[in-house]
Structure formats: structure tokens, C-alpha cells
Amino acid sequence: MAAVAARDFAEMTERSADEFNQVCHPLYSSKPGFAEESRQGLARSIHTTEVNLHYFRNEAPRFDPWSVLADVSCPVLILAGEDDPVCPISVVEDLACQLPAATTRLVRLPRARHRVFRDRPDLAFPAVREFLQDISQHTAT
Numbered sequence: 001m002a003a004v005a006a007r008d009f010a011e012m013t014e015r016s017a018d019e020f021n022q023v024c025h026p027l028y029s030s031k032p033g034f035a036e037e038s039r040q041g042l043a044r045s046i047h048t049t050e051v052n053l054h055y056f057r058n059e060a061p062r063f064d065p066w067s068v069l070a071d072v073s074c075p076v077l078i079l080a081g082e083d084d085p086v087c088p089i090s091v092v093e094d095l096a097c098q099l100p101a102a103t104t105r106l107v108r109l110p111r112a113r114h115r116v117f118r119d120r121p122d123l124a125f126p127a128v129r130e131f132l133q134d135i136s137q138h139t140a141t
Contacts, residue, residue: 001027001085012053027085029115069098075138076104077131079124081112105131 001024008020021042026035076099080092089108096106107127112119 086114
């Protein structure tokens with residue numbers, strides 16, 4: 001999987017994107033049927049290789065979201081799939097540690113990958129609801 005992803009980000013061709021979508025994208029969710037659902041979703045969407053090439057070759061290398069974390073001043077909810085191969089839990093924990101502790105909530109979702117709302121709707125949606133309720137109660141007082 002890592003070699004396929006690295007090849008796609010390096011080449012950004014139709015062929016490498018097709019290989020990524022076939023090999024890597026199905027791993028975004030642990031739920032049965034995701035591979036077919038993903039294939040159908042990709043078939044319904046518009047993909048522009050030139051736009052992707054421009055972004056990953058020109059914009060992404062200059063964009064460092066980690067450098068602006070100290071400037072975040074609003075409440076942050078981070079939902080993290082404990083089995084996420086795209087964004088491992090250790091990276092998410094590092095991200096959460098760099099945000100203000102008083103206003104950051106990290107929710108680890110067991111048996112979830114990158115598509116947390118698909119894999120664990122029973123945990124993800126209540127976490128969002130509770131977070132929003134807490135924010136509204138805090139701002140009302």
C-alpha cells in the first residue's frame with residue numbers, strides 16, 4: 001500500500017491514481033461493501049489530473065498546516081479512527097497536543113479507519129452532538 005501511495009503522489013498520472021483508488025482507497029473504511037461504494041462514488045465524481053498535479057506539485061509542498069496550530073483559538077473536535085492507515089493515531093495525538101488543551105477534544109474511535117462516520121456512526125455522531133452542545137452551553141454562560 002505504501003509503495004502505491006508514494007507512486008501516486010510522485011507521478012500523479014491517471015494510471016497511478018487508478019492504482020491508488022483500487023489498492024489504497026478501499027482501506028479508508030473497515031465496513032463491508034466500502035470498496036464497491038467507493039468505486040461507485042469515484043465514478044460519479046469529476047477528477048481532473050491537471051488540478052491534482054498542480055496542487056500536489058506546487059501548493060502542497062509549500063503548505064504546512066502544522067505551522068499554524070498555535071494560532072487556533074476556537075474549540076476543536078478531532079475524531080480519530082484507531083485503525084486509520086491514512087492518518088495514524090500517533091499523528092493525530094501529536095496534532096491534538098499542539099492545539100490548546102482547554103478547547104481541544106480528541107475522540108478515539110475503536111474499529112474505525114479514515115472514514116469514521118461510515119465505520120462508527122454510533123460513536124462519531126454522538127461525539128459531534130456532545131461537542132456542539134458543550135460549546136453552546138459554554139458560550140451561553
